[in-house]
Every structure is written in C-alpha cells, then in structure tokens.
Amino acid sequence: MSEPGGTAVRAFPMRGRADELDVLDDVIANLMVGTGSVVLVEGAPGIGKTRLLAEVRDRLAAVGARSLCAKAFEDQQAVPFALLIATFGGAEAPVAGAAALRTLDARPDRRYWVVRDLEAAIASAAEQAPLAVLVDDVQWADTGSLVALRSLMDGLAAAPVAWILGMRPSAGRPAVRDAVDAMVLSRGRHGRRLRLDVLSTEEAADVARDVLGADVDTLLTWMTSMARGNPFLLLELLRGLRDEGRIRVDAGRASTAGGALPRRLADTMEQRLNRLSPGARRVVQMAAVLPENFSAATLARMVGQQPSGLVEFVGEAVRADLLTEVGDHLGFRHDLLRHAARQTIPLTLRRALERESAGALIDAGATPEEVAIVVTRSADVGDRDAVAILRRAAQTVSRSDPSTAADLSGQALRLMAADDADRNTVVAENLWLLNRAQRFDEAQRSFAAALDRPLDAEAEARIRLSMAMVSMRSPGQRAEENRRSLQLPGISSSTRTQHLGWLAYHAMMDGRVSVVRCAAVDALEAATAASDVTVAILAKVATANVDCAEGFGLFGLDTIAHVERLARSGDLGVVGQVAAFHRASIAISLGRLSEGAAMVEQGLDVARRADDKTLLQNFSQLDALRALAEGKLAEARTIVESAPGGLEAVDDGVTGLIHALVLSELAVRTDDRGLRRLSDLAARRLLDMGPARHRAAAVALAAAAWQSGDTDSAVAMLRDVDLLGTPFLAVDLDHVVFAARIAAASGDETLRQRVTSAITALEREPDAVRLFAAVAAHARGLLDGDAQRLAVAVELFAECERPLSNATAVEDFGRALLDDGDRERAIGLLNAAFDTFAGCESTADARRVGRALHALGVERRIGRRRARTGWESLTRTESQVVQLVADGATNREVAESLWLSHHTVNTHLRNIFAKLGIRSRDELGRMTVSERGRRSTPSWRS
Ligand SMILES: Nc1ncnc2c1ncn2[C@@H]1O[C@H](COP(=O)(O)OP(=O)(O)OP(=O)(O)O)[C@@H](O)[C@H]1O
Ligand SMILES: [Mg+2]
Numbered sequence: 001m002s003e004p005g006g007t008a009v010r011a012f013p014m015r016g017r018a019d020e021l022d023v024l025d026d027v028i029a030n031l032m033v034g035t036g037s038v039v040l041v042e043g044a045p046g047i048g049k050t051r052l053l054a055e056v057r058d059r060l061a062a063v064g065a066r067s068l069c070a071k072a073f074e075d076q077q078a079v080p081f082a083l084l085i086a087t088f089g090g091a092e093a094p095v096a097g098a099a100a101l102r103t104l105d106a107r108p109d110r111r112y113w114v115v116r117d118l119e120a121a122i123a124s125a126a127e128q129a130p131l132a133v134l135v136d137d138v139q140w141a142d143t144g145s146l147v148a149l150r151s152l153m154d155g156l157a158a159a160p161v162a163w164i165l166g167m168r169p170s171a172g173r174p175a176v177r178d179a180v181d182a183m184v185l186s187r188g189r190h191g192r193r194l195r196l197d198v199l200s201t202e203e204a205a206d207v208a209r210d211v212l213g214a215d216v217d218t219l220l221t222w223m224t225s226m227a228r229g230n231p232f233l234l235l236e237l238l239r240g241l242r243d244e245g246r247i248r249v250d251a252g253r254a255s256t257a258g259g260a261l262p263r264r265l266a267d268t269m270e271q272r273l274n275r276l277s278p279g280a281r282r283v284v285q286m287a288a289v290l291p292e293n294f295s296a297a298t299l300a301r302m303v304g305q306q307p308s309g310l311v312e313f314v315g316e317a318v319r320a321d322l323l324t325e326v327g328d329h330l331g332f333r334h335d336l337l338r339h340a341a342r343q344t345i346p347l348t349l350r351r352a353l354e355r356e357s358a359g360a361l362i363d364a365g366a367t368p369e370e371v372a373i374v375v376t377r378s379a380d381v382g383d384r385d386a387v388a389i390l391r392r393a394a395q396t397v398s399r400s401d402p403s404t405a406a407d408l409s410g411q412a413l414r415l416m417a418a419d420d421a422d423r424n425t426v427v428a429e430n431l432w433l434l435n436r437a438q439r440f441d442e443a444q445r446s447f448a449a450a451l452d453r454p455l456d457a458e459a460e461a462r463i464r465l466s467m468a469m470v471s472m473r474s475p476g477q478r479a480e481e482n483r484r485s486l487q488l489p490g491i492s493s494s495t496r497t498q499h500l501g502w503l504a505y506h507a508m509m510d511g512r513v514s515v516v517r518c519a520a521v522d523a524l525e526a527a528t529a530a531s532d533v534t535v536a537i538l539a540k541v542a543t544a545n546v547d548c549a550e551g552f553g554l555f556g557l558d559t560i561a562h563v564e565r566l567a568r569s570g571d572l573g574v575v576g577q578v579a580a581f582h583r584a585s586i587a588i589s590l591g592r593l594s595e596g597a598a599m600v601e602q603g604l605d606v607a608r609r610a611d612d613k614t615l616l617q618n619f620s621q622l623d624a625l626r627a628l629a630e631g632k633l634a635e636a637r638t639i640v641e642s643a644p645g646g647l648e649a650v651d652d653g654v655t656g657l658i659h660a661l662v663l664s665e666l667a668v669r670t671d672d673r674g675l676r677r678l679s680d681l682a683a684r685r686l687l688d689m690g691p692a693r694h695r696a697a698a699v700a701l702a703a704a705a706w707q708s709g710d711t712d713s714a715v716a717m718l719r720d721v722d723l724l725g726t727p728f729l730a731v732d733l734d735h736v737v738f739a740a741r742i743a744a745a746s747g748d749e750t751l752r753q754r755v756t757s758a759i760t761a762l763e764r765e766p767d768a769v770r771l772f773a774a775v776a777a778h779a780r781g782l783l784d785g786d787a788q789r790l791a792v793a794v795e796l797f798a799e800c801e802r803p804l805s806n807a808t809a810v811e812d813f814g815r816a817l818l819d820d821g822d823r824e825r826a827i828g829l830l831n832a833a834f835d836t837f838a839g840c841e842s843t844a845d846a847r848r849v850g851r852a853l854h855a856l857g858v859e860r861r862i863g864r865r866r867a868r869t870g871w872e873s874l875t876r877t878e879s880q881v882v883q884l885v886a887d888g889a890t891n892r893e894v895a896e897s898l899w900l901s902h903h904t905v906n907t908h909l910r911n912i913f914a915k916l917g918i919r920s921r922d923e924l925g926r927m928t929v930s931e932r933g934r935r936s937t938p939s940w941r942s
Pocket of ligand 2: 049136
C-alpha cells in the first residue's frame with residue numbers, strides 16, 4: 001500500500017479496534033467463501049483509519065486473498081481517473097490490460113470500454129483468488145474514479161471482491177461523501193460502515209507500553225490521557241518524551257520526570273521548526289506548499305538549489321520525524337504535520353509560495369488540473385492568476401469529466417472579483433458545465449444568483465443563453481430565456497443570432513407550431529448574415545419538424561438532408577447532436593425505419609463514447625420509439641426499463657416527453673395496470689407544460705378513458721388539441737387514427753373537425769410519403785365508415801414497416817366487411833390482425849380482436865403463435881444475443897457488437913433464460929446447437 005510514512009504505520013502493534021476487526025474478519029471470511037462487501041472505515045484525522053486498513057491487508061494476505069491498495073491525494077482531486085489508475089494501473093495489479101487505464105483521460109471515447117474491460121479483468125482475477133480493493137483517503141477521490149468505482153462495485157456485486165475504503169468525513173467535497181455513502185448503502189447487508197472512535201484509557205496505555213517497552217506509571221498514564229485517545233497525538237506525545245530523554249525505565253516500569261508535555265506537542269509547529277537548522281526549516285516549509293508527495297527535484301527547484309544540496313536538510317527533517325521517504329518521492333510523515341507546517345507560513349507569503357510551487361509543478365510536467373488544487377489552497381478573491389489556472393484546468397477536463405470541470409470553474413468563479421470583466425463569461429461556462437454534468441439544481445441556483453447581480457445586457461443575454469440549453473428544463477422555459485434576451489437592448493449580433501436559432505428550436509420542441517416558421521426564418525436570415533452554421537441547423541431542424549407536422553413530408557426530408565450536409569462541416573458540439581437526433585427521429589416518423597434505426601444506433605454509439613448521459617437518454621428514448629414503430633413492444637419496454645431512472649423517470653425535457661408517449665403506448669397495447677398508472681402520472685405532470693406536452697398527455701389520458709369505456713372523457717380530452725404538431729414523433733400518426741375512431745364513435749363534431757384537418761394535412765402531397773397516405777386513408781375510412789377507404793389503407797400499410805398500424809387497419813377493414821355482411825373475408829382479416837397483434841405481444845389489441853372472432857364462432861387464444869416461452873418467444877435482439885453467446889461471446893463482447901450497455905445485455909440474458917427455462921450459458925450453448933440442427937431440417941417452422 002502506498003502508505004505515507006511507509007512502514008511507520010505498522011511500527012507498533014495495533015491496539016483496540018476489537019469490534020471493528022470482528023466485522024472485518026467477517027468480511028474476509030465472507031470473501032473467502034465468495035461473497036463480496038463494501039466497507040467504509042471513517043473517522044477523524046489521525047484516528048487510525050490507515051492503520052486499520054494496513055491490518056486488514058495483513059489479515060487478507062494471511063488467508064491467501066489478494067489485495068490491491070491505493071490512496072487518493074488531495075492535490076489530485078481534479079485529475080480525472082487519478083485514483084482509478086493508482087488502484088488498478090500498477091504493475092503489481094493482478095489485472096490484465098491495466099495499461100489501457102492510462103488512456104482513460106486522453107481518450108474519453110474509450111472510457112466506457114476501458115472500465116468494462118477492467119470489470120472483466122477484475123472478475124477473472126477474482127475467480128483465481130478472492131480479491132480485496134483497499135482505497136484510503138477516498139475523500140480526495142476525483143469524480144471520474146468515483147463513478148467508475150461505483151460502476152465496478154455494481155457490476156462485480158456477485159463476484160468475490162471486497163471493497164474497503166478509508167475516509168476522513170470532515171474533508172473533501174460533499175458530493176464525494178454522498179457518492180461514497182451511496183456505495184455502502186447500495187450493498188444492503190453487505191455494505192458496512194465502521195466509525196473509528198478514540199482509544200480507551202487502557203488501550204492507550206497498551207500503546208504506551210508498546211512504544212516504551214515497559215508499563216507506564218500513573219503520571220505517564222495521565223499524560224497519555226492528554227492525547228484524548230487519538231492515536232496520532234498519543235504517538236507524538238510518547239515519541240516526544242522518549243526523544244527528549246524524559247522517560248526512565250525502572251524494573252519494567254516507565255515513568256517520566258515532571259508533568260510537562262514533550263516539546264513537540266507543547267510547542268507549536270513554529271517552535272518545532274525553529275529547532276531545526278535554517279536550511280532544514282526552509283525545506284520543511286517549502287514541502288508544505290507542495291502536493292502531498294513530491295520529488296526531490298521539485299523541492300530543489302522551490303528552494304532554489306541543486307537536489308544534491310538538499311540531502312543534509314532533508315535528512316535533518318526526516319530525523320525530526322517531519323518528512324519521510326515514500327518510494328522515490330518525499331512527503332510528510334503524516335498529513336496532520338503537513339497542515340501544521342503550512343500554517344506556520346504567513347498567509348501572504350504562502351500565497352506567493354504556492355503560486356511559485358504551481359510554476360515549479362508545471363515546469364516539472366504537471367497538468368493544469370494537477371496544479372489547480374495547489375493554487376487554490378490559499379488563493380483569495382481577486383486572484384486572477386489562480387482564476388486563469390482554474391479555468392484552463394476546467395477546460396482541459398471538461399470533455400472527460402464535466403463534473404470536475406464544473407467544480408473547477410465554480411471555484412474560479414468564487415475567486416473572481418465582483419467587477420471582473422470576465423466574470424459573466426465564467427458564469428456561462430459554469431452553467432454549461434453543470435448542465436453537462438447533469439447537476440441541474442445547482443445550475444438553476446447559480447443562474448438565479450448570477451441574475452441577482454447588476455449585469456449589462458450582453459452579459460445577461462449570454463448567461464440566459466447557457467441557461468436556455470439546460471436540458472432538464474421544459475422547452476417552454478428555455479424559449480422564455482431566448483425571448484427575454486432578444487428583448488434586451490444592445491446585445492451583440494452574434495449573441496442575438498444564437499438566441500434566434502435556439503428560440504426557433506425551443507418553440508418547435510414546445511409545440512408552438514404557429515410561431516416556429518417565423519422564428520426559423522428570422523434565425524436563418526441572421527445565421528446567413530453571420531455565416532453561423534449552428535444557428536442555420538437549428539432553424540432547419542425546427543422547419544423540418546413543422547414541414548412534417550403540416551404534411552409536407554418531402555419538404556421535411558429535404559430540409560433534414562440539408563441539415564445533414566451542414567452538420568458535416570465539422571465539430572458542431574451540441575447542435576451537431578440536435579441535428580443527429582432529429583434526422584433519426586424524422587426518418588422513423590416518416591416510416592423509413594431501417595434508416596432511422598441505423599441513425600439511432602449511431603447516436604447511441606456517439607453518446608456512449610463521449611460518456612454523455614443526456615445524449616444517451618435522448619437516443620435511448622428514440623430507440624424505444626423505433627422499437628414501438630417496429631411493433632416490438634417487449635423490446636421497447638426493455639429499453640425504457642434499462643434507461644437511467646427506469647420506467648419512473650420523469651423530466652421536463654425531450655426525454656420526459658418521449659418517455660410519456662412510450663409509456664402510454666405500451667399501457668394501451670398491453671393492458672398492463674402498472675404501466676397504466678405510471679403513464680397516467682406522467683401525463684398529468686405534462687398537461688400544463690406547453691402544447692407539445694399537452695398533446696401527448698391528452699392522448700394518453702384519452703386512451704385510458706377510452707379503454708375504460710368512458711368515451712365522453714376521451715372526447716373532452718382530445719377536442720382542444722391539434723393532432724399533428726411539433727416535435728413530429730413516430731406515434732403522432734397513430735394518434736390521428738385513434739382520434740378518428742373516437743370521433744366516429746362519439747359523433748362529436750369538433751373532434752371530427754380536428755381529425756379532418758389532420759387528414760387534410762396528410763393528404764397534402766399525395767404519393768409523397770406512403771405512410772402519410774396510409775394513415776389518412778385509414779382515418780378517413782373510420783370517420784366516414786367507408787370500407788373502400790379502409791381497403792386502400794390496408795394496401796398502403798402493407799408496404800410500410802409498421803406492423804401494429806397495419807394490423808389495426810386490417811382489423812378495421814375486417815369489421816367494416818362484417819357490417820356489410822361479408823363474414824368469411826371478415827374472419828380472414830380479423831385472424832390476420834389477431835396474429836400480428838399476438839406476435840407483437842400487443843395483448844390488449846389481440847384480446848379485442850379475439851372477442852370479435854369469438855362472436856363469430858372462432859376461438860383464438862393469445863400465446864399460440866407467439867409463445868411466451870421457447871425459441872419463438874425471443875425478440876430479435878434476444879435472438880441476436882443468443883447467437884453471439886452460443887458462439888462463445890462474453891457479455892462484454894455481446895454488448896460491444898450489439899451496441900448495448902452491459903445492463904441491457906444482462907436484462908436480455910435474464911429474459912432469455914426465463915423464456916427458455918434454463919439457468920446457465922452452457923445450457924444455452926447446448927440448446928442452441930440442437931436448435932440450429934432442427935432449423936436446418938426443412939420441416940422447421942411447419
Ligand atoms: N489502534 C491503534 N493502535 C496503535 N497505533 C495506532 C492505532 N491507530 C492508529 N495508530 C497509529 O496512529 C498514527 C495515526 O494513525 P493513521 O495514520 O492510521 O490515522 P488516519 O485515521 O489514517 O489519519 P488521517 O485522517 O490523517 O489519514 C499512525 O502512526 C498509526 O500507526
Ligand atoms: Mg490515513
């Protein structure tokens with residue numbers, strides 16, 4: 001273990017801690033029989049956390065378990081993955097591919113895979129021998145490592161791996177403590193928390209006996225009680241007395257002359273330093289402004305000497321028990337000593353020295369994020385150099401670790417003078433980073449605080465611009481920031497252009513169709529004048545959605561193709577992502593499913609590589625819409641279930657909207673009560689959140705009412721919504737048919753008009769988009785009770801990749817024929833619709849058709865064609881997983897080739913095992929071989 005103080009930590013036996021050791025022995029015993037745990041050892045400085053960890057390490061070695069040990073450093077909190085690399089990247093780590101860890105920071109796109117490789121490597125190491133991972137001083141952990149550790153702990157929950165963490169809860173960032181708490185809590189019974197208390201008087205006396213080699217007399221006992229049971233202070237006291245020659249041992253009893261405390265305790269650090277030679281004193285003080293461990297060369301540069309000139313002074317500081325060698329570096333013997341030594345330097349001088357030490361570190365090849373913490377230790381408001389270093393550090397880590405970057409820029413902000421000209425730029429940077437890190441509440445607070453200060457118009461507009469991009473807010477709120485900014489007098493033309501672009505986009509996302517075209521025209525004009533590609537894209541994306549919603553499908557496609565060309569012009573950041581999202585969405589909505597599916601996969605890939613959670617959520621939701629459009633209900637459900645937040649996820653952004661739509665669709669089609677409840681909740685939440693959300697919510701609530709036989713409520717919900725709007729999403733077309741059905745059943749004139757105007761839009765360009773024509777024919781057929789139209793719809797749908805819409809049209813046509821007395825054809829059609837519904841696990845639909853068939857004397861049971869178990873029951877993705885696993889792929893490889901997360905692969909495997917009634921991959925392998933044999937014989941499928 002890289003212990004500061006090296007062997008010194010174990011110089012004496014450990015005393016006390018019997019209860020804690022019992023727990024830890026238990027953890028070790030569990031580990032040896034294959035059960036892992038997460039243990040947190042916490043307590044005050046010097047209380048003995050590191051000592052306890054060292055003891056655990058010995059005990060692990062004694063029973064033949066392996067341990068990996070590391071510690072976090074205060075000055076590396078901002079260095080992405082510093083702790084993870086220290087833990088698993090060492091040469092002695094029994095973990096394959098550790099070298100890849102060092103690429104983590106440089107290649108954020110690889111991070112997902114590297115952490116998963118690591119997980120696999122740890123799992124296989126743990127298969128050979130139970131493994132313990134000991135991480136000390138985790139309060140200083142960098143965010144990237146914390147997230148990775150958490151994911152490793154979760155992923156390896158079933159493996160024989162014990163995670164033992166040491167933490168000083170009084171130090172470090174609050175977010176770190178929360179994350180560590182969550183690690184312990186998530187393990188339930190196998191998450192343990194040990195709070196180290198002071199040693200008892202007897203235990204302290206034992207320590208004294210160990211140090212002095214004799215029993216202690218009453219006076220000495222009293223003196224040791226002065227250390228108040230803190231082992232660090234106790235040892236300082238005993239060592240001090242011994243070094244000052246004040247301990248007398250007589251017949252096995254140690255006593256001390258006089259009741260005075262040893263100087264090293266009674267003295268301040270100041271006095272302790274004064275006892276050193278001037279050269280050694282300078283060395284110690286300089287050491288105190290350096291990071292916890294530093295090289296002799298860095299120290300020499302700070303002191304302004306050749307390293308050889310320091311040998312004598314360093315030796316003196318080591319003899320004075322202040323410094324110690326840690327590998328080929330130097331450090332303080334205990335962190336508490338470093339802090340005390342730092343305090344002896346007057347603040348102004350300390351600041352200068354720390355600035356100088358930052359320079360020395362940069363010269364020695366340190367990165368901005370490594371020096372950032374050193375710099376801010378004593379920086380004060382108005383310190384522009386410190387601000388500059390912090391901003392640079394924030395920028396370097398922003399791609400790989402937005403959360404740390406947000407911390408660094410937040411720190412920069414706190415160090416900026418109120419009247420600093422750059423202040424608002426930094427506020428905007430900080431807001432953007434908080435958003436990227438999904439720390440939305442903080443973003444909101446910092447936004448409010450920024451607007452509280454007097455601002456000039458330009459600054460206000462820039463701050464509102466970053467707030468207008470906070471993804472968790474509703475588009476209505478975001479558009480409001482743009483609108484207010486555009487009203488500010490005298491803002492620069494580039495800021496104005498940006499606001500125009502985002503206003504058009506947000507208005508579109510909010511569903512304010514009537515203003516989108518104007519806003520988009522304004523934005524496009526400004527974008528052209530300023531040659532601003534990003535704003536042009538936003539305007540085009542907005543227009544494409546309106547085009548589709550108004551029935552101009554070809555225009556929509558054309559516009560989106562234009563976006564595609566524009567987006568190729570380089571790294572467009574968030575706007576590039578917006579463009580990719582809508583290209584995929586529109587392709588799916590217009591019925592170009594294979595094209596859309598490929599784009600979604602690409603989007604998911606980009607999001608995973610960049611570790612961009614917001615983007616991943618957006619594309620996952622779109623993927624669920626894609627699965628719905630393909631009639632793969634089970635798959636759609638798996639996708640929303642395995643997305644962050646699962647089925648109950650709610651937010652006001654794009655994710656929340658699509659989530660509500662998918663929930664409603666699944667609830668309607670499967671008649672699942674749990675989904676219905678969640679769908680109703682989501683819908684109620686969205687009702688008053690702008691037209692687009694209102695539309696989705698109204699349809700969801702109308703569907704629930706309709707299904708429970710309450711036609712009046714269904715009509716009331718739908719009467720005041722435009723059925724087609726923006727954003728134009730795949731399910732919108734199904735809603736037109738749904739509304740037509742209700743309009744026909746109720747005879748409500750207003751609703752009828754709503755449906756008619758949607759149909760008119762869809763018929764605007766005849767022969768352009770087949771799906772539009774199919775939906776229009778279907779809805780008209782229903783409205784007018786026109787079997788001929790329905791026949792046309794069925795024909796048109798047959799050429800679209802929409803099994804469920806197709807089956808609905810077939811069903812409606814069948815019913816119409818029945819009304820006309822054509823019983824035989826009707827039964828044929830209803831049977832076909834039934835098969836499709838049952839095959840898609842659209843149980844509610846299948847049951848309805850089943851009832852109609854029953855009335856005609858035909859008995860159909862769900863589950864005959866599409867079994868719930870057996871090979872036939874597997875979804876397409878599940879079948880792909882089976883083939884890969886049968887060919888020997890690991891979960892990781894499956895995830896990689898299908899571009900799924902390992903959680904999703906796990907979920908698929910669980911479902912596959914359940915459907916096939918097996919319990920292991922081996923069984924799966926054997927079954928697949930025989931199934932493949934069966935399939936190659938011609939009788940299969942008959
Ligand atoms: N139970 C014990 N018996 C004997 N010595 C101990 C005991 N606990 C700690 N020590 C000694 O006390 C000193 C301080 O302990 P340690 O460094 O483990 O504290 P810590 O809790 O890790 O402090 P920090 O928060 O500063 O890291 C060390 O020299 C250690 O060997
Ligand atoms: Mg410690």
